[in-house]
Amino acid sequence: MKSFKYIIFSIFFLLLTGCKKDSTIYQDVSFNTYLIKKVDTLDLKIDRLIESVRENKDSTVVRQAFIDSRLAYKEVEWAIAYFLPHTNKSLNGPALDQLDLDENKFIPAEGFQVVEELLFPIYQSAEQQKLILESKKVKNFAYSARKNFEVISIDETLVLEALKMEVFQITALGITGFDTPESQFQFIEAAASLRGVKEVIALSSKWRDANSYSKLQELLDKSMVICNGNPSKESFNYLDFITDNLEPIAQGIVSLQQELKIPFHEGNQVVPGRVASLFAKDLINLNAFLPDSTYYLSPAKIALGKELFFDKNLSKNSHRSCADCHHADKAFTDGLKTALDLEGKPLKRNTPSLNYAAYYHGQFWDMRSVTLESQSSDVITNKDEMHGNLEEIAIFLNQSDKYKKAFNTVYRNNKPIESWQLENALASYVRSLAVFESRFDSYMRGDKSALNDQEKRGFNLFVGKAKCATCHFMPVFNGTLPPFFTNSEQEVLGVPKDKAGTVLDDDLGRYVFNTDLKQLKHAFKTPTIRNIEKSAPYMHNGVYETLEEVMDFYNKGGGIGLGLDVESQTLPDAPLELTDQEIKDIILFMKTLNDTSP
Template sequence: MKILSKYPVLIVLFTVIVLFIFFQCKNDKHAPINQDLSVVKSEIAKTNALFEKQISELLLLVSDNAEEKTIQQKFEDLRITYKKMEWAVEYFLPNSARFINGPALPEIEMDEHTELEPEGLQVLEELFYPYTPQNKNEAVRFLKKLTNKSNTIKVNFQAISVSRDQVFDAVRQEIFRISSLGISGFDTPVSGTFLREMPYSLESVKLTLQQISTQQPQDKVLKNINTAIDSAITVLRKNTDRDRFDYVNFIPAHLNTISSLLLEFKKQENIPDIEVTSALSKNAATFFSKNAFNPNAFVPGKEFAFSDEKAALGKKLFNDNILSNSNNRSCATCHIPEKAFTDGLAKSMSLENAELHRNAPSLNYAGFQHGQFWDMRKDDLEGQSSDVISNKEEMHGDLNLILGKINRDTKYLPEFKKIYKTSKAETWQLQNVLASYIRSLAKFNSNFDEYMRGNRSAMTESQKRGFNLFVGKGQCALCHFIPLFNGTVPPNFKKTEQEVLGTAVNGDNKMFDQDLGRGKFHELVEALQHSFKTPTLRNISKTAPYMHNGGYKTLKEVMNFYNKGGGKGFGFKVENQTLSDTPLQLTDKETDEIIDFMHALDDQ
């Protein structure tokens, strides 16, 4: 006691230090790691410096009239360098990325009804494959533009700060980008060099994870990721032929393995989720995990968030004639569950039993699109439902009158009150419950999904060959993106694409269909004339006839149209056709196998 009383200050100080260490250690499990990420930014800067140097070298080759093969080889080197920093540019500078490696199609400013000239690597690819002296001036012009974009990367990454959770999220997105856009050759549609590029994207993921890891390289989780990436790279380097690559085994055996291991890495490293609503769940191990997709990423606001209660109420109303003016038609009249919520007709019938202008689209997976109807005239399902109800040819309903009936209905009103905590049903609530029901129709339980989840007997050998053709020789996945198989672009799923196919009136392909599609609402935008939303292929075997006009009776007719190169392939003058007019050269057997695969996309 004497000793303690003699040194009271020291004792107090000692106690404070012990307690500080105790609580600091206790909190370490949840505290963010104060790690210097300058090494990550330094690697991006180094890669971008090489990118800029290679642009200059390519510019010199073009200016000096070098041979085609020399120019193509230098261009392929340039693309590989971009792939090494793609994960960072796509995530932190998405607007710039669109003009560095986006599709060689105009960027549409919808509000201004204008087109922005495409530029970047895909535009250059079209100029270099094949390359002729006539392309020289344009190649020089676009290479100079690309130099400016490289400078944008440099300036921005000098200025912005990057966090550990952001870097991990970006790397994870890169794996999903590889698993969808990369594996289909989306950004090398002409040269088809994507299988040679993918190893470099994977190497960059491997390096970046090592840079943000707090563990040693021999740590089990990091070691497993490195082994999985090395294994994938080995397979990729053995076969770079897009028409013969084994996609159906590579995705589940390698890419799904890597994305699953990333979640283990995240858990071990205590990396928090990015607080942003995204279409792909933060806890989805793969693209094909159950409940991988979040429908709330496609709703117009938080109050419209999906719930099972909303969907159940929406289902009742969907099947109730109360929504039509004459009480003799419901939504289910034209969207029949057994036909994947289509009606089986070439064109739906009006209230007066006359043909409408277009085919009834499937409502399955419609919740995972930005743009409803074939012409995408409504942004979301809420807008879509009210448009149909009020259309005088379809249901001729009056939302105010309908709400009056609902608010007097002892069956419906209590449910609206319970869900929305309001005294009566309102217009937006009616729209929301109908939209919620449609959002519930995405089941993700097809044989293809089961196969990708590990059940290797879920698809037949013919269907497996069909998938390989679908991704490879058939180039179907360039527009129908894995895993939604619609035009919503992964891995962010923030945009749904439209395409100009040059569709004919019917499967005879003798007369061009004059429907302007999305162009009707954007008359000054040439790129949108005769354009239509890319729908999902899930449950496609149940939704005949096909195309926006219902003119193609069978999937065989549809495949024949694509095989010949779309409208241009049949001699139609479609200057803005986005579908490649190069014939696919698919045999009858190969066509049948692709169709067989599409049957594997049917929900069970």
């Protein structure tokens, strides 16, 4: 329960911010000049925050100064996130220590969200010096952004792409409360982000004269009004707001670019410039994750990989193929609690789905393999799984006329087949196992008959009250952070050893490979919930047989909620207080993520 004082502050804040009218008179100005002025405003707001803390102002005044700083940041977030991603991560990363595997260490949390935790729900004056210190760090990051905006080259193409990506960010992270876990002002902040988009689109007279300009500004105004009303996160209609407001805004930005004949960014980037929807089937360019064109996807390479996937000759004594443990009708899992070794004995972990496996920066439950190529070789050579030998497999492939012809067709080098090509072909087939063709996808692309009312309620609960979308990010619904998809997160949930829930599972997860990093004890990757109905049982150890059991675990607050001693649980441990009907609705929604085509 929030304190009465905190509730009064919320009402006071809304009176100050929710009713402002846009009276800006727009003039043509360079993007760099505009951004420098916006960051200067942010810097001023941070100074006022530091001053209010130093002078021991009332907590309401200090919180207001913080919110003012956040809103100033949100108005320029589109540019900092796009042009200066590392600075943005420092400014607004989660209030959790950040893993740096290159240095084999955790970097202490810093930025706005750390400041937020010191202020909400209750500000303790004993935290004054820490609050000043953390606020000064935020000021330094803002200064770094300003210096960069003084020198970097910014053109119309990049600005419009950055604005579109900001709308995607609002959709997938902003309105879900991902970066406002304590203050819960995600809608007010979304309004500020949209205001930033609106201002930038009005900077150029050429843009203002475009036919599509007025409609786009009307959409932005309408959306800002909704968000400035600061609706209840538990009752808000996220689905309608996304489909009726945010998606049309992103599409409007792309339409403006097309009308003005401003070229799209055509590089080999993760999200192609022409993509206008966060839920487009071609949203993510998988080739952007690969080292060079030799590894790129092609129909012939996928077909070759599929043939290898079903070939038992990749294992010792030809006992097992990849397909023997990854069944297409089970979302490429095996339906067992845990996988079986070559002798039929149970292994430690549940077989993960290969659907959408390409959309992770880290394979296996413990994320130990960075690529699908290294994953395939790890499985093939693992003595418990396939016990194959890559050198012997290469000899077999080079003795096969069928495979020699296929590999030469794909790699066009007329040389002996090498193990990296085997790995890449298998990985290419796995990359193809992501079709984004579910009833949910159909709904988001305009088929309003694709979901019923219960499923719609389930989506809104999934994003709102249940907070599922703050870890299972749209549109992939896994732990890879949109909208740039450059990082995949792990979570410590506190999964029990068995259904009784009295003992923590002893699998240490990522910690096994990073024993100096205690925060990784029991950490596992966040899998996609696409095709989740087909991939039972659930969790890394297969402890739960049904989605109802999974939801009960989360509803209670994970391992800590069960009364277990979980050292570094990242899942909020407060009960969600979902009703039985709400749980049913969420499960019905999750089932709409089943792919309807292979």
